[in-house]
Amino acid sequence: MTGVSLERWQEAQKAERSFWSKDGFGLDAFRGTVGGSMQTAAWARPHLQVPTGDWLDIGVGPLGVGCTHFLERDGELHTLDPIEPTPADEWQLPEPCKALVRSCQETTASHVGQAEQIDFRDDTFAFVALENMLDHVQDPGAVLREVRRVLMPGGHVLVAVDTYSALGEIRYRLITRRRQRNTILVRAHPHRFSSNDVVQIVTAAGLRIAHADTPSRVIATAGRGYRMRLLAV
Numbered sequence: 001m002t003g004v005s006l007e008r009w010q011e012a013q014k015a016e017r018s019f020w021s022k023d024g025f026g027l028d029a030f031r032g033t034v035g036g037s038m039q040t041a042a043w044a045r046p047h048l049q050v051p052t053g054d055w056l057d058i059g060v061g062p063l064g065v066g067c068t069h070f071l072e073r074d075g076e077l078h079t080l081d082p083i084e085p086t087p088a089d090e091w092q093l094p095e096p097c098k099a100l101v102r103s104c105q106e107t108t109a110s111h112v113g114q115a116e117q118i119d120f121r122d123d124t125f126a127f128v129a130l131e132n133m134l135d136h137v138q139d140p141g142a143v144l145r146e147v148r149r150v151l152m153p154g155g156h157v158l159v160a161v162d163t164y165s166a167l168g169e170i171r172y173r174l175i176t177r178r179r180q181r182n183t184i185l186v187r188a189h190p191h192r193f194s195s196n197d198v199v200q201i202v203t204a205a206g207l208r209i210a211h212a213d214t215p216s217r218v219i220a221t222a223g224r225g226y227r228m229r230l231l232a233v
Contacts, residue, residue, distance in 0.1 A: 003116075003139030004190040012136060013082060015187035020062050020083060022090050030097055034065055036227070040131050040160045041070035043229050047211045051154045053126030054078060057108075058115045058147075059133025062086040064105045067131045067158070075126060078109045080118065085110050116142040123152040131160040132227075134198075135191040144205035157207055160229045163195045163215065167222040195220055195228050207232035 019025070044067065054075035057066040062083045069077075088102035113119060115130075116139050128147050134140050147157055164172065169192065180186055193201075195214050202209060212230040219226055 003142065006138065008190050009138035012188050012190050015184050016061075016136065017083060019184050019188065020086070022062075022086050023092055025063070025091065025093075027093060027097070030063075030091075030093055033061070033063065034100070036160075037065060037067040037131060038070050039227075040067040040129075040158070040229060043213060044158050044231060045071060047231050048127070048156060050126045050156045051152065053152055053155070054124065055127040055129070056080065056118075056120070056125045056150065057129045057131070058143075059130060059136065063091070063101060064108060064110060065101060066104075066129060067160070068127070068129050069104045069108075073127070076109060077107065078111060078120075078125075080111045080113060080115060082112065082114055084112050114138065115146060118146045118150050120150045122149055124150045126152055126155045127158070128155070129158040129160075131158065132162065134159065134161045134201075135189050135193060138190070140191060140201055141204065144201060144207065148206050155233070156210070157202075157232045158229070159198065159202060159232065160227060161193055161198055163193050163198060163220075163226050163228045165215075165220055165223045165225075166194070168224055169194070193228075195226070198228055198230070202230065202232050 052074045055068050055073050055077045057068040057079045060066040060079045060081055062085050064085045088098045088105055091098060115137060128151055137143050151157060177186055209230050209232050214228060215226040
């Protein structure tokens with residue numbers, strides 16, 4: 001899986017910033033984002049046996065809430081995203097939602113930057129999470145190689161990414177990409193993956209898949225979409 005041009009990625013970032021606008025990001029978007037993170041955490045929790053150490057959550061957006069906030073850990077939590085965090089009180093959300101955002105932001109060391117070049121030393125993190133972000137980056141392979149570099153021996157990598165069936169990809173190329181070219185579905189996603197693509201790109205980075213929630217053959221062939229989750233070491 002090769003990367004896209006800087007121009008294409010910058011276009012995707014424009015769409016991302018529009019989605020994360022503090023005035024436009026409402027309760028429905030909050031529910032979908034945080035609910036997805038909670039589901040990913042619930043799936044990963046029974047399988048996690050990571051060494052003591054710091055964690056890194058990549059791609060949490062300016063909200064600053066990711067699946068790692070719903071998992072128990074021993075070390076410090078760091079987050080990384082190209083978009084700078086938005087303070088909790090600036091979101092147009094009900095106070096209980098702001099309280100959750102505030103709690104997550106206050107217990108996290110946030111960093112701004114691209115995941116293709118992670119500004120940490122080798123073997124730094126016991127756990128690295130990439131939730132719903134791999135199809136948004138400039139170069140997925142480079143991101144996973146960086147993740148492998150900063151992962152300490154015995155650490156775990158969590159990947160959660162939307163995958164598409166063979167039929168869905170045909171529909172996208174023939175219809176969606178043309179009729180909805182100005183929507184976030186097209187603009188904010190420089191990459192599209194099948195479940196096999198995800199397995200290949202993870203293993204090509206030198207990681208071994210320990211647990212995976214993969215789509216059935218029927219869904220992989222003709223389904224509308226599937227949030228694939230896997231843990232690698």
